[in-house]
Amino acid sequence: MDPETLAQTAGTTVVALMATDAWQRTRDGVVALWRRVRPAQADEVGTALEETREEILLVLREGDSAGAEDLEWDWRRRLRRLLAADPSAAQELEEVLAEARASLPEAEQPPVPSVQLTAHASGSARIYQAGRDQHITER
Template identity: 35%
Template structure:
């Protein structure tokens, strides 16, 4: 069970850090703040202020143009909020369902894979000494185009 909580807390912290610097932060801010405030028994404004402090630090690191500073700030924020989420989940197992639902809303859905049907490649004629390319689809292939 502990491994599941750690995995959920890790996913939650990763999504939170992405949202903090994303364009949709204002839309999800209330839900994230409410999640932590209810569980910690604190004032939503206090949690909101903490989140805004982290957001300001992340944005400042991004604006500096220093990739290492940005990566360090993101890693620090993920570590801090992962620990906080893990403690929240340990104290209130019912929070896991709410966090999963929140993550489902925060994380963009992955596009459905495009299926182009089955591919069956066959090589015949004996030993091949040259290059052989097997592919389901090649967008465009021009051989001997001579500058066309």
């Protein structure tokens, strides 16, 4: 998965997992990842995760979908910067989130966000879309 897409889905998934029994596992995994990539920020990220968890629980009780989206965007932004600093962290991030989701009963697992690509072409236009790596060689 490309870093931008991963950051988007991971931000949404991290916030969704905050409201589940997999929260502690998610928190520990994300902090460990930060500790490896940006050690000076790990404690700050741990605190931010705790604060976001308190906010998302309140937002969910109040049914504030805009508030939930704001929290997701914040974590997408943070994760995007982390992945930009160390693209090799992508695999570890995917594993942390997959393990946290899998630790929950199937009925309680938050859905995995999906990406939908749409394109419209006219004339002799070309469109190239990919959900993952794409290599194009034209002559």
